[in-house]
């Protein structure tokens with residue numbers, strides 16, 4: 001079967017764009033709902049259950065409320081940038097998802113439609129580039145608000161983004177080396193070929209990526225930019241109504257993109273576990289599902305129900321990460337700012353750098369021994385990465401990285417508590 | 431007595447682990463999440479059991495023939511600390527005193543229950559009721575008819591011989 005071309009291709013593309021945009025908006029809306037429900041359950045409450053059955057219409061009610069609310073404009077704000085900020089924040093958040101493949105290719109009477117909005121050759125780099133553009137929205141709105149809390153939040157956001165982008169990129173390099181390509185469709189295909197999802201042969205990269213993704217999306221325990229207890233709500237302190245809503249949508253869209261990315265990079269994307277009938281990849285002019293013993297390609301049998309099944313699996317994987325985001329948020333308290341920076345620069349960066357070296361050497365050795373890219377290849381990498389992960393966890397354990405504020409790091413250096421007694425007025429005749 | 435200082439014993443360095451504590455916390459929150467017993471009361475459907483001594487909006491007791499029990503003695507407007515009872519007393523042909531005007535401003539009322547305590551004929555009562563929402567402020571001045579219409583149970587006064595209402 002041939003890939004779709006001509007006018008139907010354009011129509012299919014438009015359909016995918018509208019479909020994905022709608023899907024993202026709906027998922028974002030219902031992630032806010034899930035967030036409130038799950039947080040309520042965790043705190044032994046019920047959560048929103050009034051609007052519609054089980055409160056399912058709550059996001060719609062919130063949307064209407066946000067549109068109807070009054071837009072405030074602080075008198076001292078810089079009007080142009082103040083209005084531009086939320087837009088700069090929401091657009092990258094919605095655009096980044098475009099390169100993530102979400103199902104197996106769909107056969108139609110006019111040709112095969114790839115289930116990805118834009119399979120650009122730079123793939124994952126697009127996500128990184130667009131994802132980090134979102135910070136401009138935050139910094140600009142923080143500055144334009146002319147409010148010290150908003151400004152501090154914006155500064156923190158940029159510092160945090162810069163710090164964790166490094167670790168994120170380095171964790172990503174491990175996957176790129178293993179897949180040998182940067183497009184996400186190829187990434188999924190390579191995981192199907194390896195018989196291992198990259199979460200196993202690259203377990204440490206997976207852990208580092210998840211931690212960095214939490215920091216990049218400004219979610220707890222890394223939500224420095226909007227730390228309510230210190231900064232009111234950080235960079236969006238001055239925003240109301242739909243402008244605030246845009247920041248909110250952007251945050252959840254980032255979350256969703258990060259979840260979809262983690263699912264694609266480390267959990268095999270739309271790949272159905274323990275099955276090969278769903279595998280499909282456009283290779284040298286045809287769709288194949290693998291290679292036989294002699295190395296000849298096996299043609300893939302595409303079907304609409306297969307696309308649907310793989311789409312369901314992909315949604316499940318993404319939902320799992322979204323749930324993880326929510327679960328972590330309602331469990332862990334926020335880090336101190338210095339802890340965030342320490343973790344970013346003194347732990348994540350060196351560890352990911354060293355790990356990239358380890359993975360590179362292992363792949364080099366495996367290639368040298370001429371072990372084919374397959375189960376055994378993955379097994380060796382899994383063992384090596386497992387050892388690295390254990391070492392990392394051992395290093396992270398027992399106060400070595402994140403310690404309580406009053407705990408001295410060395411026993412031989414006693415902590416001197418500052419003398420906080422206020423000297424009283426001198427008593428006469430004393 | 432001086433200021434009491436409580437020294438919290440922190441665990442020794444190297445004895446705590448963020449990682450293990452975090453995982454423990456995740457397990458705890460997950461257990462709470464799947465636990466079906468929730469503390470929320472689904473208010474409009476599930477009503478709260480008010481204490482018998484709950485002091486809410488007032489009730490004026492009536493005789494069997496529908497007349498208010500109040501004899502316009504003027505004790506409750508006198509004792510009311512918030513000065514929110516307006517009483518104009520009158521006398522009928524038989525020489526019985528009755529209230530011509532009896533109004534309570536529920537906005538000013540502090541629900542101390544002293545009007546109920548002081549009333550010699552047990553006419554005015556505070557009641558076990560709290561759902562008082564209205565669309566305008568002037569609806570909060572309850573006149574005599576409105577006070578007589580209230581059908582919620584009236585408050586049990588504190589009894590010194592049974593201090594815990596048992």
Ligand code: SF4
Pocket residue numbers: 509510511512513514515534538539540541542543544545546556
């Ligand atoms: S409850 Fe207290 S404040 Fe209210 S009307 Fe009676 S005496 Fe006045």
Ligand code: SF4
Pocket residue numbers: 499500501502503504505506507517545548549550551552553554
């Ligand atoms: S104390 Fe009782 S009888 Fe006297 S005016 Fe008040 S309600 Fe009427």
